[in-house]
Amino acid sequence: MLLSLIKYFCGYVEVSLWGYAPERFLNLCSSHNILIWDLSQHGDACFFKISVRGFKSLKPLLRKTGTHVRIQKRNGMPFFFYRYRKRKILFASIFLCMAILFALSRFIWKININGNDSVTDDSIMQFLEEKNSSYGAHISAIDCTKLEEELRSCFRSIIWTSVKREGTTLTIDVQENLSASTGGNAAAPKEFKDQEKKGYDLRALHSGTIESIYVRKGTPCVQKGDKVKKGDTLVSGALPIYDDSDTLIDYQYCTADADIKLKTKYAYKDSFAAEHEVKTYSGQVENRYGISFGDSYFQAPWKKVPFYQYTRMDSRIQLRLADSFYLPFYFVKREYEECAMERQTYSFSEAKAHAKENLLEFLEKLTQKGVLILEKNVMIKKEKNKYTVSGKIVVIENTFRYAPNANKLPEAGHEGNAVDESE
Numbered sequence: 001m002l003l004s005l006i007k008y009f010c011g012y013v014e015v016s017l018w019g020y021a022p023e024r025f026l027n028l029c030s031s032h033n034i035l036i037w038d039l040s041q042h043g044d045a046c047f048f049k050i051s052v053r054g055f056k057s058l059k060p061l062l063r064k065t066g067t068h069v070r071i072q073k074r075n076g077m078p079f080f081f082y083r084y085r086k087r088k089i090l091f092a093s094i095f096l097c098m099a100i101l102f103a104l105s106r107f108i109w110k111i112n113i114n115g116n117d118s119v120t121d122d123s124i125m126q127f128l129e130e131k132n133s134s135y136g137a138h139i140s141a142i143d144c145t146k147l148e149e150e151l152r153s154c155f156r157s158i159i160w161t162s163v164k165r166e167g168t169t170l171t172i173d174v175q176e177n178l179s180a181s182t183g184g185n186a187a188a189p190k191e192f193k194d195q196e197k198k199g200y201d202l203r204a205l206h207s208g209t210i211e212s213i214y215v216r217k218g219t220p221c222v223q224k225g226d227k228v229k230k231g232d233t234l235v236s237g238a239l240p241i242y243d244d245s246d247t248l249i250d251y252q253y254c255t256a257d258a259d260i261k262l263k264t265k266y267a268y269k270d271s272f273a274a275e276h277e278v279k280t281y282s283g284q285v286e287n288r289y290g291i292s293f294g295d296s297y298f299q300a301p302w303k304k305v306p307f308y309q310y311t312r313m314d315s316r317i318q319l320r321l322a323d324s325f326y327l328p329f330y331f332v333k334r335e336y337e338e339c340a341m342e343r344q345t346y347s348f349s350e351a352k353a354h355a356k357e358n359l360l361e362f363l364e365k366l367t368q369k370g371v372l373i374l375e376k377n378v379m380i381k382k383e384k385n386k387y388t389v390s391g392k393i394v395v396i397e398n399t400f401r402y403a404p405n406a407n408k409l410p411e412a413g414h415e416g417n418a419v420d421e422s423e
Contacts, residue, residue, distance in 0.1 A: 011076030013055055017046040019067030026412045052078065108137045110169040110318065110326035118370065120289075124172065127154055136328070139165065147172075156257075167324035199253030199405035203229045208264030210415055211396055218256030234260055237405045249417050253405055263396050266366075268378055270358050272391040275349070277341050280420030284338040292316065292330045299334070307338040315345065346387065355380050355389045363393070374398040 017025065026046075029036055034057060037054050039048040049056075055071075062069060084090055114259060128134040131150065133142050144163040151161045151174065160175040190283070202218070207229045210222050218235040235256040243249050249255055290299035314329040346354065355378075363373055378391030 007051070007076070009073075009077050011052045011078035012049050013052065013071050014047070014049050014073040014075065015055070015069045015071050017048070017067055017069050018044055019065065022046050022067055025061055026065045026067040028065065029058075032057070032061070034058070047072070050075075055106070064247050065326075076377060080178075087111050101327075104327055105168060106139055107323065107328075108133070108135060108139065108165070108168055108170045109328045110320075110324075111135065112169065112171045113174075114156075114172070115174045115176070116239045118173070119176065121153070124151075124174075127151065133170070139168075142170065154420045167322065168326050169324040199251075200255040201233045201237050201405050202256045202258055202260070202400040202401045203403045204230055204234055204262065205399045205401055206230055206262065206264040206397075208262045210234075211261040213260050213261050215256075215258040217254055218258065228262070233403075234258070234400055241386065255402070258400075259398055260400060261396050261398055263374070263394070266393040266395060268359070268362065268376075268389070268391050268393050270355065270362075271386055272354065272358075274382065275343055275345050275385065275387050278341045279341060279342050281311075282338045282340070286336045286338075288334040288336070290334065292331050292332050293328060297332065306338050307336060309341055310336045312336055328333040348382070350379055351382070351387045355387065359389070366393075366395065366397075371400060388392075 007298075019025075026036075034050070034054045036048045036050045037045065041047070055069075058069065111134070112123070113124055116124065117301070125134060127150075128137075128147075131147065133147060142165060144165060146165045148161040151163070151172075152158050157176045158174050159177045162171075162173040164171050208227070210224055210226045210228060212224055213220060213222065213234070218237050219239055220235050221233050221374060228234065235258045237254050237256045238251040239254060240248050241250045241252055255362055284307065288299055288303070290297055292298070307366075313335045315333040315335070318326055319329040319331065320326045359376070363376070366373065373393065373395055375394040376391070377393075378389055380387055380389045382388075
């Protein structure tokens with residue numbers, strides 16, 4: 001492949017050879033290190049390919065052997081430029097495209113995220129945007145090693161990261177701590193450089209009852225069965241230091257870390273209009289094709305959609321020149337399907353079924369966050385032109401937030417830096 005490209009850039013010709021001693025001519029070419037290839041014979045003539053430089057050195061060999069050559073075809077970039085030398089706009093367009101491709105190659109246009117489970121792609125993408133390392137970021141501004149450290153610092157469930165860049169593609173591989181991935185949803189504080197000086201507590205996000213607590217680092221301030229309120233300190237980042245006479249002399253500060261199961265209640269409320277629109281599809285589909293760049297969409301030729309009412313679905317394929325060289329352009333297939341909108345009113349049974357779907361979707365989101373559903377008590381009732389659903393959902397979750405240390409332990413604090421009541 002590489003040799004073919006070199007031949008094309010240097011240029012070569014296809015020639016025919018005939019005369020008195022073609023065999024002697026070929027031997028002289030070999031002795032003079034003149035390269036010929038794709039040699040074949042048809043009748044009394046021989047056909048082969050030779051470089052432009054080699055062809056210019058054939059004249060003394062032809063005179064010595066009494067043979068003759070004729071150019072059959074000219075190939076390669078030198079002949080291409082000579083053939084279209086008067087078409088300046090064409091060459092200007094070629095160089096402009098090359099300049100645009102070179103400029104686009106200096107930015108990130110594709111991000112792959114692998115191995116994440118509890119941490120969503122959206123969370124990682126938001127993190128990358130905050131670090132100016134998302135789509136459209138300049139390659140020189142991305143420090144892969146620093147991103148790896150900051151990812152582990154920002155997401156407590158991630159224990160290993162790998163960030164690498166190939167071409168215009170940024171690939172992020174993560175490995176999560178399975179025990180932590182089913183736990184809390186708190187993000188570790190960003191000021192880790194000062195954690196030894198300041199310390200961080202774990203505080204309750206909701207009011208409830210402690211079901212179990214397992215502390216890996218810090219001083220527990222509650223135990224199983226305790227009732228806590230929102231904002232109460234659950235684990236302190238202050239470790240007490242005692243002298244030989246059990247007298248408190250100082251505190252050592254750290255970032256608290258624990259698994260805390262909290263039994264709490266969620267207030268659930270939902271409402272939707274009694275009247276709703278129902279789409280009826282006719283089966284008529286019209287396809288359009290175009291190219292998108294950012295928020296812009298270009299379709300050629302542009303045609304008006306033949307339907308008065310329709311739904312639209314886009315399928316996009318990102319343009320790439322190699323496995324890791326993606327461009328910010330997308331081929332778009334836009335599908336329009338004709339439909340008719342009709343207003344209908346929910347019956348009570350239909351409204352109940354619709355409310356159940358919404359509730360199940362809400363519970364599914366809680367389950368994905370590692371929340372255990374214990375009870376759900378909800379009621380539906382009709383108010384004027386809408387239905388209202390309300391009630392309580394009892395759950396067990398491992399949730400807390402980080403807060404700077406309160407500088408002292410609560411009076412209910414317990415000695416020691418670890419307690420396991422999860423069993």
